Every structure is written in C-alpha cells, then in structure tokens.
Amino acid sequence: MAKNTLFNFLFKNETTVQLPQGHKLVLDTNKESQNYYRIECPTQVNIVVNDKENEYELDNHHVSVYQNEYRHNPKLSQYHYTAEFTNQLGGRYRLHVYFNAFDNLLPNIAFEKETNNGYELVDNKDLKKQFIILALKHTVPLMKKLRQQHNETIRLLEARYNEYDERLAELFDSRKEDTIEALQITKAACDILRELIPLVRSSNYAKVLRFHEMAAHSLREQHAIQVAADATSQIKDLHNTSIDAHEDISSRAEVMPRPAVSAVEVPAADVTFSQAEVAATADIAALPKMKKNASKKSSTRATHKLELELKKLSSQFAKLSESSKEVQTKKIEQLLSKTYAIGLIYEHQIKLKDLQQLQKIRRDLHKLGASLLPNLLLNKQFELAALLTSFHHLLRDEKYLNLALQTRNSELLDFILEYSDIDVNNQPVIVRKTSYPSAVHACFYEHSGSNSMIECLSVLIKHGGSLFVPDNKNKGLPIAYSILSGDTHPLFKALLMNRDKTIDSIDFLKNLTILLHAYLERNDLDIAELSSIELEIKSFEVQLEALQNPLWSEPSSRYLIKNANHLEEKYFGPLISRLKKEPEIIAINQELHRASSALTSKLTRTQRRQRNITANNELENMDKLLEGLDLTDLDFDFIKAAVLEKLNNNLQIIEKKSQLIDVQKEITRYQIYNRKGGRKYREHLKEQDTLLQEIKKLESKSPLTEDLEHSLKELATLRETIESLNGMSSLLTQFSSLFSSLANDLKTATPAKDADDVEDPEEKAVETELAKLENQDDSLRKKFEL
Structure with missing residues (x-):
C-alpha cells in the first residue's frame, strides 16, 4: 500500500489550502470505510452530454483523493473525477475518470446507471470523448494549483528543517551545557520532519527523525537528572538552614521565655521552574526505575561500551575522510547507519557529551555525502552516486534539474528523475535565465540545431513527462500535436526513442485525439487550423486502428513490428511520417486495416507466426541492401503515387485472399460422391483456381522483397543502378508498402485451421486433395470438371 502524498498534503493543510473559486474541500469515508477528500466542483453552468438516444445533464461533480494509493488498482489511484447525471427520463447515472500520480488519464472509464440493487455499467463508447473532455476541464487547473502548493510546502519545510539542523550543529559544536536550548531546537526539528515525511515518498527523513527523537529523549533525561540534582541541592541547603535556625532558637530559648502563640510557619523553598523546564521534565515520572546495585553495574557496562563504540566510530570516520571517493561512497552509508544504530541502542545511557560527539559525526557524514553526490554526478559516476541513498533527497533542489537541462546532460537528468522525488510535470525550471513551467516546456522551446534537446526530452x-502540456506559442495546443503535425519536427526523434509511451501507445493516441477534439470546439481557430487538426486526428485514428489489431498481442508480431520500426527510423523516418499524413494514404490505410482485420481473424496463430518469421528475414535482407545508400533526394510526389498504387494493389490481394479462405472452407461442406455436392464442389474449385491466379498476378506486380536474396548476390551492380532516382524510388515504394500493410500483406497463408490450432480432419482432407489437384495433369482436371 502506497501512501498518497496528495491526500496527506490536504489533510495537513485543510484550513489553509487554496482552491479555485467555487470549490469546496470535504473529508469523507466511502462504503469500505476508506478515508478520502472530496473536492466539490461548482455547477453554476448547465452542462449536458448526449449520444444518439439520451441526453445527460450534469447534477453534481467532484474530485476524490483517497488516503491510500494503490498503484495496481485504478479505482484507488491518486485521484479520480466523479460526476452524476440525470437523463430526460429521470434516470440517474454516475461517471468515474481515473488519474495517476503523473496526472495521466487512465484507460478504464466507468459510466454506471443507478438501479435498485446499486449501479450497473453502461456502454459509454459514444460518450467517452465528451466525458474525458469534461473531466480534464475540471481536473487539470485544479490539480495544477494543488501541486504547486504541495511542492512549495515541501520546499519551505525543507528550508526550515535545514535551518534548525544548522542551529543544533552550532550549539553542539560550541560545547555549551545548555540542554534546554538544545532540547527546544531538537523538538522543533522533529515537528518539522513529522510534517514533511507524509508529503514526500523518500524514506530518508524518517531515519533522520528517529535520530532526532533519540536525541530529544536523551536531552530530556539529562535535563531531568540535572533538575533533580539542583532540587536536591536546594532542599539540602534548606534543611541545613533549618537546623541552624532551630539550634539558634533553642539557644535563645534558654534565656527568653517561650511565647504562648502557636508554632511559627517556615516559608517553603523557592524551587519553581520555568515553563521550558516543566515541559522538558514532563515525562520524568515515566522513566524506568532501576534497582540500585544492578542498575549501576549495568549502566557502567553500557556507558563503557558506548565510549568504545563512539571512539571506534570516530576512528572509522577519520580513516574514511582520507580515503578515495570510491571508498567513501561505498562506506558512508554503512557508517551513517551505524550512527543511527548507536543512538537507538544506547538511547537511555547516552549523555550530553556523547550526544554532542554522535551528532558531530552524523553532521560530518552528511557534509561528506552532500559534497560527494554532486562531485560524482558531474564526473558521470552514476553507479557510485546511486549508492548514496541517504542523500538522494538533496536532488530535489531545483539547481540540479536546471543544471541538467542547461548543459543538456541527459544522463544527469535521467539520474535526477530516477532517484529524486521531483514532480516532473509541475516543477518550474530556469534555463539560460528563462523560466519555464516545466522541464518539457524547456526542452521544447530551447531546442535548436546547435542546442539539441532530443535526448533530454526522451528522458x-x-x-512520465507529459507531452500534453500546452504549447503557448501555438494557441495552447498540446506540445505533442506541435511535434507530430506538419513536417517532421526535430524532436520527433524523442518520441521514436519512446514508442511504447507515445506513437505506439494506444492510451497516448487516444488521449491526444480527445484533447484535439476539445480544441475543435474553440472559437479562436480559423478554417485552415481546423482542417489541419481534423487531418491529424484522422491520421492518429488510423494509427490507433493498427495498434488495436489483435496481431500486436502476439510475441512474433511485436518482434516483427519492432524490427520494421527500426528499419523505418534508420532509412525512411521523415518520409514515411510525411506519407502517413497524406489524406489519400490515410483513406487507403483505413480500408487496409479493416480488410487486414477480417483476414487476420481467419488465420491460425501458427500461420501468422510462420509468416512473421519470413517477413523478419526479408527485413534483414532489406537492411543489408539499403546500408550505405543516400535516400534523401527522392521526389516525394513520385514516391506518393507509387506508394498509393502499391497500397491499392495490396488491398486487392488481401480481399482476394480473404475470399479464398472462405471458398476453401465452403469446399469442405460438400461431398464429392454426391451429385449435388460434386457440382458445388467443382464450382468452388473453379472459383478457388480463379482467385489463386488473380492473387498470383497481383503479387507479380510488386513482389516486395521476394527477390532480395538474388539482388544481394549482385549487390555491387545493384548499388550503381539504384542510385538513380527511379531505382531508389522503386525500392522505397516497396518499403513504404511493407510498413503500410505489414499487419496485412505479410500475414497471409494457406487455409486457416481452427483458432486454437487444432486441425479439423475434414479440412485436412481437403488440403490434401487440393495438393493432389495441383500436381495432376490436364486430363485429370478435365475429369473433375465433367
């Protein structure tokens, strides 16, 4: 179970947190008795979403932030948006949209109808885009405001703690015997750490808190003993004074008669303490009472062992200080842990002078670690820097992030984001004296030919850096759109380096298209801008169709696509990207994907796997063939026309192969010995033969890479030929077609078996019969056609 730092921030700052106007913060529990904050959103404006049948009017909505964050359970993710609707018939509905700690939208949106037995899920396919737009509209500005306050609170608390820690170090270094001041500073440091720990994910502050709590306990004991000793001394002095007074009175009583009045009252000794002293000794009664003899012996042994431990620890630190940086890095955590352990083991025996010594060693270790960390990072010794776990919280200092971006040090940036607790999407940065709202913004705006930010953006x-943050120089459209639209953007390479999180991610493309649909509703876009966005949306939707193809779930297909992507990036990246955005190619690709899905559903896993192996071999051959060729001066219009021709050809092949499989399955329904069955059987055989001939003819027009092995044997001659424009164009045409129909053209095979790969006896018999037919002479074929 992971603690939800956002919930903790709200809990600690419930009365002071600033919410957007009209929002209200309420602490509540759900049916499972789980605590959560409900941030109620205003509903002054009439909001309606609708599909073909119903109209849903917003009744109320809020954002829920749960106390515990379950990363594996989206329903208990960091926060989610909830909205309740009523339709025109009075029915009530509820919507849940979930988000993670990076403010990324999670895929499982739940739309439910209220029934007598609770809630039941309702299909929300036609409403999904409207729901997401509604959720983003009411969560993005709210969460941005909260996270800014959260980060600022952490920064202030860390600054206050460092101030108290410095004061405590100065006090102990001065060797003052002032336990009251030391105790007050230590208690203040503990209070700050208790506020800070729930707000961050780092575990380092918890260890530091335990050390300070030990120090506070020891200081209270020392002060209590000191106060008790002072009180005993005062009582003893008072007692001596009383005896002297009594003797004086007795001696005078022999001369003077005793008065008749009652005994004279003796004033009490002045043993009152200050409020600080009272607070410091409040728990003195709770201290363990030991038997005198056993306690003295045990205490003496423990004190002696403590002295030895401190002496040994001091010696080890002195030796460490003179060691190499590598040795220091490997040993410092061990000594720091030993420092904490001594404090815990000898918590009741440690005296002020021991505490001063232990605190000095801890401070010196922290100074050493704080100087080691940046030194190792600047020298790119990241493996060693990773060992300094007690000092990784220092990476929260914005100077490290700024430095990594300023120097374009992607390795340093990777380390900072891996080992710190930085909110990468809400941490402002300064690069070249320019402030940016996030590191992604800095990379996007700072990139140039002489100042490449590709590697940094990739990191x-x-x-978790979001590409959906607004591009303020492009009317607030997502930066992802600015990179992916138009001609190939230089930063597109960063997306290629993270395909699984961007252009090959279903969630990424879905969220991007939804955001763009929301932008289409704005009034500040002209016709050209609207047309451009609509075209990009269509392009992304075609990519989505391809990604949602069942083929992608198979390991052999994923491996094939990975190799194809590598080849595309290596030789044809910008040109392929440009081709994919052409309206004609988008249209034909949509048809190809639909035809491909129909064909794929008729093939067995074994058949697809075998064709993937063949396709991988062809890709390897093409890689060898293309190596060393310059393909930058190709005529785009010529290539586009050739690719369109090849795609149309592929579409016909796919459709005919799909028909062929259907015909071959029909053949199995009729028996040859039956007159009616024989006639149908012969008709299907003729249809099969026609389809096979048509497929062969179509494939002969552009056989893709079937003759590549032969070409490789004459590579020297081929290189000279292919350097001409037509030669290179022809090759690129083949390659472009390969990518456009990779999920289609390379997956076809012989008639399909059952989906579970279990062979049907009748189907197997037909396959055998067909194989015989292909080898029979003309006279035998004529016999079947009678």
Whole structure:
C-alpha cells in the first residue's frame, strides 16, 4: 500500500489550502470505510452530454483523493473525477475518470446507471470523448494549483528543517551545557520532519527523525537528572538552614521565655521552574526505575561500551575522510547507519557529551555525502552516486534539474528523475535565465540545431513527462500535436526513442485525439487550423486502428513490428511520417486495416507466426541492401503515387485472399460422391483456381522483397543502378508498402485451421486433395470438371 502524498498534503493543510473559486474541500469515508477528500466542483453552468438516444445533464461533480494509493488498482489511484447525471427520463447515472500520480488519464472509464440493487455499467463508447473532455476541464487547473502548493510546502519545510539542523550543529559544536536550548531546537526539528515525511515518498527523513527523537529523549533525561540534582541541592541547603535556625532558637530559648502563640510557619523553598523546564521534565515520572546495585553495574557496562563504540566510530570516520571517493561512497552509508544504530541502542545511557560527539559525526557524514553526490554526478559516476541513498533527497533542489537541462546532460537528468522525488510535470525550471513551467516546456522551446534537446526530452518522456502540456506559442495546443503535425519536427526523434509511451501507445493516441477534439470546439481557430487538426486526428485514428489489431498481442508480431520500426527510423523516418499524413494514404490505410482485420481473424496463430518469421528475414535482407545508400533526394510526389498504387494493389490481394479462405472452407461442406455436392464442389474449385491466379498476378506486380536474396548476390551492380532516382524510388515504394500493410500483406497463408490450432480432419482432407489437384495433369482436371 502506497501512501498518497496528495491526500496527506490536504489533510495537513485543510484550513489553509487554496482552491479555485467555487470549490469546496470535504473529508469523507466511502462504503469500505476508506478515508478520502472530496473536492466539490461548482455547477453554476448547465452542462449536458448526449449520444444518439439520451441526453445527460450534469447534477453534481467532484474530485476524490483517497488516503491510500494503490498503484495496481485504478479505482484507488491518486485521484479520480466523479460526476452524476440525470437523463430526460429521470434516470440517474454516475461517471468515474481515473488519474495517476503523473496526472495521466487512465484507460478504464466507468459510466454506471443507478438501479435498485446499486449501479450497473453502461456502454459509454459514444460518450467517452465528451466525458474525458469534461473531466480534464475540471481536473487539470485544479490539480495544477494543488501541486504547486504541495511542492512549495515541501520546499519551505525543507528550508526550515535545514535551518534548525544548522542551529543544533552550532550549539553542539560550541560545547555549551545548555540542554534546554538544545532540547527546544531538537523538538522543533522533529515537528518539522513529522510534517514533511507524509508529503514526500523518500524514506530518508524518517531515519533522520528517529535520530532526532533519540536525541530529544536523551536531552530530556539529562535535563531531568540535572533538575533533580539542583532540587536536591536546594532542599539540602534548606534543611541545613533549618537546623541552624532551630539550634539558634533553642539557644535563645534558654534565656527568653517561650511565647504562648502557636508554632511559627517556615516559608517553603523557592524551587519553581520555568515553563521550558516543566515541559522538558514532563515525562520524568515515566522513566524506568532501576534497582540500585544492578542498575549501576549495568549502566557502567553500557556507558563503557558506548565510549568504545563512539571512539571506534570516530576512528572509522577519520580513516574514511582520507580515503578515495570510491571508498567513501561505498562506506558512508554503512557508517551513517551505524550512527543511527548507536543512538537507538544506547538511547537511555547516552549523555550530553556523547550526544554532542554522535551528532558531530552524523553532521560530518552528511557534509561528506552532500559534497560527494554532486562531485560524482558531474564526473558521470552514476553507479557510485546511486549508492548514496541517504542523500538522494538533496536532488530535489531545483539547481540540479536546471543544471541538467542547461548543459543538456541527459544522463544527469535521467539520474535526477530516477532517484529524486521531483514532480516532473509541475516543477518550474530556469534555463539560460528563462523560466519555464516545466522541464518539457524547456526542452521544447530551447531546442535548436546547435542546442539539441532530443535526448533530454526522451528522458523526460521515459519518466512520465507529459507531452500534453500546452504549447503557448501555438494557441495552447498540446506540445505533442506541435511535434507530430506538419513536417517532421526535430524532436520527433524523442518520441521514436519512446514508442511504447507515445506513437505506439494506444492510451497516448487516444488521449491526444480527445484533447484535439476539445480544441475543435474553440472559437479562436480559423478554417485552415481546423482542417489541419481534423487531418491529424484522422491520421492518429488510423494509427490507433493498427495498434488495436489483435496481431500486436502476439510475441512474433511485436518482434516483427519492432524490427520494421527500426528499419523505418534508420532509412525512411521523415518520409514515411510525411506519407502517413497524406489524406489519400490515410483513406487507403483505413480500408487496409479493416480488410487486414477480417483476414487476420481467419488465420491460425501458427500461420501468422510462420509468416512473421519470413517477413523478419526479408527485413534483414532489406537492411543489408539499403546500408550505405543516400535516400534523401527522392521526389516525394513520385514516391506518393507509387506508394498509393502499391497500397491499392495490396488491398486487392488481401480481399482476394480473404475470399479464398472462405471458398476453401465452403469446399469442405460438400461431398464429392454426391451429385449435388460434386457440382458445388467443382464450382468452388473453379472459383478457388480463379482467385489463386488473380492473387498470383497481383503479387507479380510488386513482389516486395521476394527477390532480395538474388539482388544481394549482385549487390555491387545493384548499388550503381539504384542510385538513380527511379531505382531508389522503386525500392522505397516497396518499403513504404511493407510498413503500410505489414499487419496485412505479410500475414497471409494457406487455409486457416481452427483458432486454437487444432486441425479439423475434414479440412485436412481437403488440403490434401487440393495438393493432389495441383500436381495432376490436364486430363485429370478435365475429369473433375465433367
């Protein structure tokens, strides 16, 4: 179970947190008795979503932030948006949209109808886009405001703790015997750490808190003993004074008669303490009472062992200080842990002078670690820097992130994001004296030919950096759109380096298209801008269709696509990207995907796997063939026309192969010995033969890479030929077609078996019969046609 730092921030700052106007913060529990904050959103504006049949009017909505965050359970993710609707018939509905700690939208949106037995799920396919737009509209500005306050609170608390820690170090270094001041500073440091720990994910502050709590306990004991000793001394002095007074009175009583009045009252000794002293000794009664003899012996042994431990620890630190940086890095955590352990083991025996010594060693270790960390990072000794776990919280200092971006040090940036607790999407940065709202913005705007930010942006994407943040120089459209639209953007390479999180991610493309649909509703876009966005949306939707193809779930297909992507990036990246955005190619690709899905559903896993192996071999051959060729000066219009021709050809092949499989399955329904069955059987055989001939003819027009092995044997001659425009164009045409129909053209095979790969006896018999037919002479064929 992971603690939800956002919930903790709200809990600690419930009365002071600033919400957007009209929002209200309420602490509540759900049916499972789980605590959560409900941030109620205003509903002054009439909001309606609708599909073909119903109209749903918003009744109320809120954002829920649960106390415990279950990363594996989206329903208990960091926060989610909830909205309740009523339709025109009075029915009530509920919507849930979930988000993770990076503010990324999670895929499982739940739309439910209220029934007598609770809630039941309702199909929300036609409403999904409207729901997401509604959720983003009411969560993005709210969460941005909360996270800014959360981060600022952490920064202030860390600054206050460092101030108290410095004061405590100065006090102990001065060797003052002032336990009251030391105790007050230590208690203040503990209070700050208790506020800070729930707000961050780092475990380092918890260890530091335990050390300070030990120090506070020891200081209270020392002060209590000191106060008790002072009180005993005062009582003893008072007692001596009383005896002297009594003797004086007795001696005078022999001369003077005793008065008749009652005994004279003796004033009490002045043993009152200050409020600080009272607070410091409040728990003195709770201290363990030991038997005198056993306690003295045990205490003496423990004190002696403590002295030895401290002496040994001091010696080890002195030796460590003179060691190499590598040795220091490997040993410092061990000594720091030993420092904490001594404090815990000898918590009741440690005296002020021992505490001063232990605190000095801890401080010196922290100074050493704080100087080691940046030194190792600047020298790119990241493996060693990773060992300094007690000092990784220092990476929260914005100077490290700024430095990594300023120097374009992607390795340093990767380390910072891996080992710190930085909110990468809400941490402002300063690069070249320019402030940016996030590191992604800095990479996007700072990139140039002489100042490449590709590697840095790639690292940010890897660690959850959002490309959906607004491009303020492009009317607030997502930066992802600015990179993917138009001619190939230089930063597109960063997306290629993170395909699984961007252009090959179903969630990424879905969220991007939904955001763009929301932008289409704005009034500040002209016709050209609207047309451009609509075209990009269509392009992304075609990519989505391809990604949702069942083929992608198979390991052999994923491996094939990975190799194809590598080849595309290596030789044809910008040109292929440009081709994919052409309206004619988008249209034909949509048809190809639909035809491909129909064909794929008729093939067995074994058949698809075998064709993937063949396709991989062809890709390897093509890689060898293309190596060393310059393909940058190709005529785009010529290539586009050739690719369109090849795609149309592929579409016909796919459709005919799909028909062929259907015909071959029909053949199995009729018996040859039956007159009626024989006639149908012969008709299907003729249809099969026609389809086979048509497929062969179509495939002969552009056989893709079937003759590549032969070409490789004459590679020297081929290189000279292919350097001409037509030669290179022809090759690129083949390659473009390969990518456009990779999920289609390379997956066809012989008639399909059952989906579970279990052979049907009748189907197997037909396959055998067909194989015989292909080898029979003309006279035998004529016999079947009678």
